[in-house]
Amino acid sequence: MKSIWACSLLCLSILSLPIASVQAAQPEWHHATALTGSPKYGVDVKHFDYVNPNAPKGGLVRLSTSGGFDTFNPILPKGSPAPGVGLVYETLMTSSLDELDISAEYGLIAEALRYPDDYSWVEYRLNPKAKWQDGEPITAADVIWSFEKATELSPRQKFYYHDVSSATELPGGVVRFEFDTKNNRELPHIVGQLLVMPKHWWEGVNADGEPRDIASGLQEAPLGSGPYKVKDFTFNRRVIYERVDDYWGKDLPVNVGTNNFDQIRYDSFRDSAVLLEAFKGDQYDWRNENVAKNWATAYDFPAVKDGKVVLETFPDHGSGIMQAFIPNLRLDKFKDPRVRRALNYAFDFESLNRTAFFDQYKRISSFYAGTELAQSGLPKGKELEILESVRDLVPASVFTEEYKNPVGGSPQNQRSNLREALTLLKSAGYKLENRKLVNEKTGEPFTIEYIARDPSAERSVLPFANSLKLIGIDLELRVLDSPQYINRLRSRDFEMTSFLWPQSLSPGNEQRNYWGSESADQQQSYNFLGIKDPGVDALIDKVIFAKNRDELVASTRALDRVLMHHYYVIPQWYLDIDRTARWNRFSHPDNIPDYSNGFPTIWWYDEAKAAKTGVAK
Numbered sequence: 001m002k003s004i005w006a007c008s009l010l011c012l013s014i015l016s017l018p019i020a021s022v023q024a025a026q027p028e029w030h031h032a033t034a035l036t037g038s039p040k041y042g043v044d045v046k047h048f049d050y051v052n053p054n055a056p057k058g059g060l061v062r063l064s065t066s067g068g069f070d071t072f073n074p075i076l077p078k079g080s081p082a083p084g085v086g087l088v089y090e091t092l093m094t095s096s097l098d099e100l101d102i103s104a105e106y107g108l109i110a111e112a113l114r115y116p117d118d119y120s121w122v123e124y125r126l127n128p129k130a131k132w133q134d135g136e137p138i139t140a141a142d143v144i145w146s147f148e149k150a151t152e153l154s155p156r157q158k159f160y161y162h163d164v165s166s167a168t169e170l171p172g173g174v175v176r177f178e179f180d181t182k183n184n185r186e187l188p189h190i191v192g193q194l195l196v197m198p199k200h201w202w203e204g205v206n207a208d209g210e211p212r213d214i215a216s217g218l219q220e221a222p223l224g225s226g227p228y229k230v231k232d233f234t235f236n237r238r239v240i241y242e243r244v245d246d247y248w249g250k251d252l253p254v255n256v257g258t259n260n261f262d263q264i265r266y267d268s269f270r271d272s273a274v275l276l277e278a279f280k281g282d283q284y285d286w287r288n289e290n291v292a293k294n295w296a297t298a299y300d301f302p303a304v305k306d307g308k309v310v311l312e313t314f315p316d317h318g319s320g321i322m323q324a325f326i327p328n329l330r331l332d333k334f335k336d337p338r339v340r341r342a343l344n345y346a347f348d349f350e351s352l353n354r355t356a357f358f359d360q361y362k363r364i365s366s367f368y369a370g371t372e373l374a375q376s377g378l379p380k381g382k383e384l385e386i387l388e389s390v391r392d393l394v395p396a397s398v399f400t401e402e403y404k405n406p407v408g409g410s411p412q413n414q415r416s417n418l419r420e421a422l423t424l425l426k427s428a429g430y431k432l433e434n435r436k437l438v439n440e441k442t443g444e445p446f447t448i449e450y451i452a453r454d455p456s457a458e459r460s461v462l463p464f465a466n467s468l469k470l471i472g473i474d475l476e477l478r479v480l481d482s483p484q485y486i487n488r489l490r491s492r493d494f495e496m497t498s499f500l501w502p503q504s505l506s507p508g509n510e511q512r513n514y515w516g517s518e519s520a521d522q523q524q525s526y527n528f529l530g531i532k533d534p535g536v537d538a539l540i541d542k543v544i545f546a547k548n549r550d551e552l553v554a555s556t557r558a559l560d561r562v563l564m565h566h567y568y569v570i571p572q573w574y575l576d577i578d579r580t581a582r583w584n585r586f587s588h589p590d591n592i593p594d595y596s597n598g599f600p601t602i603w604w605y606d607e608a609k610a611a612k613t614g615v616a617k
Contacts, residue, residue, distance in 0.1 A: 003422055010185050027589040029125065034104040035185060035506050036549040039107065041096065041253070050098050050593040051257025053600050057243070059605020060263045060616055061586070062284040064275055067453075068268050074195060075150045075157065077490075077524045079217045080482075082239045084388040087135075088224035092143070093192030094254050096601075097318075097593035102503035105192045106254050109138055109225065115188045119179065119416035122188035125478060126173040131248045132198045132225050133168050140169040145199040147182035148176075149214050162185055165418075183545055186508035198223050206352035225249075227259040240265045257589075260604035272456050282583060285616060286599060291456065291580040292357035299581060308613045311338040313577045318595025320371035323364060323500035324569035325450075325464065329530040333446060338428040340567040345421035346467045347570050350409030356459050361573035365405055367560050368503050370576045373553060377402055382554035386542055387561070393535030395565040403564040405571060414467070422471050437472030448475040449495045453485035457498070460572070490523045492530065498572065500527055509554055511540045515563065529568055536562060585610040 047053045048163070063083070071079040074089055093105035108357040110124040130138040144167045150157040165180040166186070177191050198279040201223040202214045212218070221230035227250065228241040241264045249255050267284055269275045276294060279287045280301050289295045327334035327343070334340060349363050366374035379387050379398065387398060406417045422432070429440050437446040448468070450461055458477065465475040479486070488494050501514055512519060516534040519525035539559040546552035577596060587606040592598060610616070
């Protein structure tokens with residue numbers, strides 16, 4: 001803390017400066033910000049280009065979920081939050097759907113922000129019109145309390161915001177966040193994603209006079225500031241949200257043309273098979289079809305032929321993905337990269353794609369598949385420079401070998417791949433004995449327990465298990481209920497499962513949560529694999545501290561290349577379109593944005609179509 005004398009000297013020095021110089025020392029306030037370049041929409045924008053500003057309000061849209069839900073607490077890591085709870089709560093800033101740099105953010109609860117050139121802090125000025133659904137204003141105290149509770153109670157949030165050292169209130173409805181590092185251009189943006197909750201409500205009592213506790217599950221309708229509130233709910237079955245007529249932010253440019261439905265309803269169904277039949281029975285309106293077989297064979301029912309159900313694909317340009325069979329690297333048998341590489345040789349993607357997926361998928365060969373961030377060929381240019389800076393920390397093969405998955409699809413290719421798998425396993429200390437693969441030193445058989453939470457996993461796991469059996473590895477598939485599966489995954493109590501990591505076009509701090517050494521032992525992190533590698537850590541920092549888009553792309557490709565050359569996963573498949581089915585009761589703007597189909601946010605209920613299709617119940 002500064003002494004009074006030091007403060008006096010500082011004040012005198014400031015007073016001696018011209019007023020213009022003092023003002024110039026502070027960054028300017030901005031209505032929006034972007035990680036690279038400039039935001040697309042200026043301060044005078046009336047609405048985003050892709051919305052219909054005159055979209056009619058009304059009607060019901062019915063959505064679905066599976067696995068149940070048991071709380072409305074959005075930050076507590078335990079329990080299953082209600083689907084759609086994000087309709088109730090809001091963040092400081094929000095993004096558009098039609099910008100390449102999806103981290104471009106515009107004012108929502110905050111009307112403006114500013115930060116210095118070294119990104120050592122950020123200040124958010126709250127919109128004075130922002131209020132909770134009970135009419136109370138949203139205050140700086142709410143923002144600070146929300147930040148403190150999120151980082152206290154959620155290990156994942158604590159890790160995400162671990163470079164934010166403090167949050168304090170300044171005059172004029174301003175909140176200042178100090179950072180313990182400099183030149184991380186993403187930090188102001190991720191602070192803008194903070195979910196803001198009402199301190200006064202959480203510290204009050206419920207209808208029975210019992211104190212609420214943010215550290216516990218919430219079994220009552222929550223208070224938020226968003227465009228919807230909970231109308232009715234039955235845990236694990238249904239939740240209905242209704243539009244707030246006097247929503248404070250309905251005329252903000254970021255909200256014009258959105259939130260057009262009077263009600264949004266989520267129904268929970270037991271599993272994927274029941275979900276499909278419920279859709280056919282007109283029990284919900286919109287379905288993202290993730291099963292290739294269903295897309296090819298399951299939509300021949302009368303409502304499709306009559307035009308009451310519309311099948312439509314939308315391009316997916318807004319995200320990348322890694323989806324894979326993931327071994328638990330914490331287990332000794334998966335620590336050798338030769339073993340993991342052998343498992344990849346045993347996976348015949350091409351045959352599976354033909355027989356089970358109707359040749360609809362592409363093989364993944366990148367942790368950022370489907371984006372410009374994916375590595376390919378051999379490193380060159382800026383990417384090569386970045387890799388040279390960590391040469392002693394990464395596999396030598398990244399400089400000399402292009403990553404390629406083995407190619408199956410024929411008996412000849414499969415035999416060749418299995419021979420290569422056995423060669424790798426033998427070099428890693430295993431041998432075939434009575435058709436079983438065993439550890440040469442201990443004699444222990446090589447077995448794998450694979451856990452899943454949906455019976456449909458059999459479609460891909462059993463063919464993989466059959467291939468592994470040919471090289472002496474027994475893989476057992478165990479289908480668990482959702483709570484048991486989630487608990488085992490969080491506690492890292494598994495040998496192998498499948499998982500997918502979605503990737504934005506502007507990766508940053510979340511990469512530490514996915515692959516960073518510090519996150520490997522944190523139960524709430526997404527580092528399910530258990531990666532602990534100094535080279536990976538160094539490259540994550542290169543991504544986070546990239547100064548411009550070109551450097552970000554090169555750093556991400558370098559990170560991607562190193563992750564692939566460690567053979568951490570057995571890559572699966574992806575699709576660069578969204579397959580959707582909907583009951584024909586809705587309309588959308590003519591210019592659907594490039595990076596999302598925007599359903600249901602920018603769509604609306606079409607009474608004429610509903611009259612022909614039949615009004616939903």
